[in-house]
Amino acid sequence: MADQSDIAGGATGTQTPGGPGYGAQAPAGYGYPGGAALPSGKATASMVLGILGLVLIPIILPIIALCLGISARRMADRGVGGGRGQAVAGIVMGSVGIGFAVLGIIMATVQGISAM
Template sequence: MADQSGSAGGTTGMPAPGGPGYGMHPPAGYGYPGGAPLPSGKATASMVLGIVGLLLIPIIPPIIALCLGISARRMADRGEGGGRGMATAGMVMGIVGIAFAALGVVVATVQALSVL
């Protein structure tokens, strides 16, 4: 006779044979396979340098951000890491930063020549 605790033979603490049990694992094939890959360091560095290039130092960091963004995006496309969106953001900010730096050089040159 089974008591209300679900044990077959009294108070032994063992579940009834064929019962669900707490330590059972779901069958293979269920659940998530492990999630998306983490962003690579290159993608993160590209985005950070892109932000730094837009806000603080307008010449060298955008160039590095563009190069790292291209490299990280190629790695993500080959499946060697994640962070494709971060790499793209770093590339875009690198391009914009290079354009602003070039515009600043042109404006400074025109102003310097107009003084003469």
């Protein structure tokens, strides 16, 4: 076998001066430091309650989803938390759920009146 002592990092355990090492730093990237803010719990809860309000409980959950969504969107606009998209989704689904609930109440009232 050949002598490996003349190759950088060989028998002596040294590195060449320009080689990779712990002192090298990655170049700085573009954009904001720290990345995007994580979604707040209010935004996530708003979206989940909006979905459940469309499927399970059409009167109570959409109202809660709408209130939480408005609060979470305001927080995201101030920069306190992230999840603006989830908050908007909760607002939209809460509004649609409230609309369906009002439509259902009107339909039930009309059917009740016409049955008399």
